[in-house]
Amino acid sequence: MEFAAVIEDAAGSRAAEKNFITDGGSVCAYPDLPGQLDRIAGFLKAREIDNREAIAVECLNSVPGVLLLCALLRGGYSFLLIPPAAGAWKPVPRFCRFRLTVLPAPLGDSWTPEAVFQIQANPDYAARSVPGARLMLRTSGSMGASKIAVHAHSGLMGNAGNCVQKYGFSAESRVAIPVPVAHMYGFGAALLPALLAGASIDLQHNTNLLKYLDREKHFRPTIALATPAVCGMLAKGYKAPRNCYRVFVTSGQNIEERLFRTFDALIGGRLINQYGSTEMGAISACGLDDSLEVRASSIGGPMPGVSLRVDGEANSGQLYCRHPYGFEGYLDEDGAWLMRPEPGSWYGTGDIAALRDDGRLAVLGRAGDAVNRRGYLVTLAEIERTMAALDPVSEVAVVGDARENSQGQRVSAFCVLRSGFALDGEQLRQQCRQALPNYAIPDEVHIVAALPLLSSGKTDRQRLAAAAG
Amino acid sequence: MPDTIERLRHLIAENLDLGLTVEQVDPGAALLEDGLKLDSLAIVELISLIEETFGIELGEDDLNMDAFRSTSSLAAVIDRRVRAAAEAA
Numbered sequence: 001m002e003f004a005a006v007i008e009d010a011a012g013s014r015a016a017e018k019n020f021i022t023d024g025g026s027v028c029a030y031p032d033l034p035g036q037l038d039r040i041a042g043f044l045k046a047r048e049i050d051n052r053e054a055i056a057v058e059c060l061n062s063v064p065g066v067l068l069l070c071a072l073l074r075g076g077y078s079f080l081l082i083p084p085a086a087g088a089w090k091p092v093p094r095f096c097r098f099r100l101t102v103l104p105a106p107l108g109d110s111w112t113p114e115a116v117f118q119i120q121a122n123p124d125y126a127a128r129s130v131p132g133a134r135l136m137l138r139t140s141g142s143m144g145a146s147k148i149a150v151h152a153h154s155g156l157m158g159n160a161g162n163c164v165q166k167y168g169f170s171a172e173s174r175v176a177i178p179v180p181v182a183h184m185y186g187f188g189a190a191l192l193p194a195l196l197a198g199a200s201i202d203l204q205h206n207t208n209l210l211k212y213l214d215r216e217k218h219f220r221p222t223i224a225l226a227t228p229a230v231c232g233m234l235a236k237g238y239k240a241p242r243n244c245y246r247v248f249v250t251s252g253q254n255i256e257e258r259l260f261r262t263f264d265a266l267i268g269g270r271l272i273n274q275y276g277s278t279e280m281g282a283i284s285a286c287g288l289d290d291s292l293e294v295r296a297s298s299i300g301g302p303m304p305g306v307s308l309r310v311d312g313e314a315n316s317g318q319l320y321c322r323h324p325y326g327f328e329g330y331l332d333e334d335g336a337w338l339m340r341p342e343p344g345s346w347y348g349t350g351d352i353a354a355l356r357d358d359g360r361l362a363v364l365g366r367a368g369d370a371v372n373r374r375g376y377l378v379t380l381a382e383i384e385r386t387m388a389a390l391d392p393v394s395e396v397a398v399v400g401d402a403r404e405n406s407q408g409q410r411v412s413a414f415c416v417l418r419s420g421f422a423l424d425g426e427q428l429r430q431q432c433r434q435a436l437p438n439y440a441i442p443d444e445v446h447i448v449a450a451l452p453l454l455s456s457g458k459t460d461r462q463r464l465a466a467a468a469g
Numbered sequence: 470m471p472d473t474i475e476r477l478r479h480l481i482a483e484n485l486d487l488g489l490t491v492e493q494v495d496p497g498a499a500l501l502e503d504g505l506k507l508d509s510l511a512i513v514e515l516i517s518l519i520e521e522t523f524g525i526e527l528g529e530d531d532l533n534m535d536a537f538r539s540t541s542s543l544a545a546v547i548d549r550r551v552r553a554a555a556e557a558a
Contacts (some may be wrong), residue, residue, distance in 0.1 A: 206508040236513045239529045
């Protein structure tokens with residue numbers, strides 16, 4: 001289905017006539033969508049921004065931001081979506097003629113696009129024709145090595161259709177989006193499916209516990225798409241269970257099983273884990289009819305039309321995916337193709353997964369993160385996850401080492417203990433025996449007061465690897 | 470109340486790893502986006518610290534942007550909870 005038809009249908013639908021998009025400040029009702037989009041289209045046209053040249057869009061989670069994205073989709077524009085940068089003027093790719101920034105301004109009755117959308121010509125612009133009606137997303141934050149994944153609008157619609165089907169989006173749904181719509185997850189698995197279904201949408205920019213609770217109280221979401229960090233925040237902040245959610249989706253393989261179970265209980269057993277990527281969109285997810293055991297430990301089965309394959313011995317190895325709505329390839333900053341897979345070819349996700357006896361998949365970690373132990377491939381993330389579930393452990397990081405011992409590559413664990421626990425590294429190492437196969441037990445376990453952090457807040461693994469050596 | 474504000478200022482400066490001094494945590498200074506910029510993690514941590522330090526449990530009604538506007542607004546909420554706990558005891 002074309003996006004223009006989606007908007008027309010939703011705006012004219014009886015089921016959606018009372019539905020709206022809000023960000024807590026501004027509101028746009030579905031019947032008003034076409035008029036608002038016409039206005040933005042006229043504004044772009046007047047500034048000679050047409051769909052023959054690519055543009056970059058810095059978009060925050062706001063009603064004006066979403067209206068701009070809708071206008072660009074409807075108009076068949078090719079645009080690179082970038083998350084809001086905190087003030088810094090990061091260069092946009094040379095093939096983008098303009099940079100449009102959505103300003104944090106409300107959408108009053110007398111709003112003007114001029115006051116909400118800032119347009120800057122790209123000083124580095126070098127004309128290059130890129131295919132039309134495409135969405136582009138950078139895959140890495142580091143400037144030099146970043147690649148730009150390209151999606152056809154039609155592929156995005158297919159991806160969104162899968163999410164509608166899997167999560168049950170409908171015009172009755174009220175969808176909370178506390179994750180950035182400038183990323184594939186927020187855009188492809190939350191915003192587009194909600195629009196496709198004509199559902200009411202509550203956008204949250206830079207969510208925090210207080211904001212989320214306030215908006216939840218007023219909006220009463222039935223579907224939320226969040227991250228493990230949001231689940232962790234709410235698990236600590238909820239003073240009472242919730243019964244409003246029909247489904248609560250978290251994304252990424254990194255949700256700890258303990259947190260999964262705690263939060264799942266708080267939202268009435270409605271938590272499911274989605275697995276996806278910038279390149280492929282939503283790949284796999286559990287269903288609501290899956291048992292807690294399955295939901296807490298797997299990414300379920302593939303989305304409609306998606307095939308998954310695990311390459312390796314003993315049903316565990318690198319995960320490959322064939323996706324009818326996957327990306328078309330990577331562009332570089334000049335707009336030249338870096339890589340363009342054959343349509344319908346297998347795509348290596350770079351993740352290590354295990355195909356379980358029940359046919360469900362469990363993602364064990366990144367392929368670069370795997371070590372060979374007595375002939376078995378084990379990911380450090382898998383050891384970390386298992387150790388994190390041990391009672392005495394509050395935080396844990398596991399690092400590998402190129403040196404080998406009789407077990408294979410050496411593995412060291414660094415643990416912070418929960419308060420009230422006093423044991424040494426060797427005692428904790430012995431406790432690992434309950435939970436891990438022998439070959440996966442770290443060679444050394446160090447108890448530390450805190451894990452070293454990088455300025456980004458992530459664990460400084462290099463420092464730990466150096467300490468291990 | 471002034472005592473609660475002082476304790477809260479020290480709690481924020483010394484126990485939240487934000488690199489703030491007690492002087493920076495002015496009683497009137499905004500705690501969130503427009504001021505000291507307590508982020509999502511820091512807010513959750515501050516709630517736990519308050520509950521531990523003052524021996525109270527904050528209700529969800531207390532967890533809103535108004536209550537967390539500044540140390541003085543937060544101190545008012547804490548005092549109310551402390552009084553309620555004392556009356557119940």
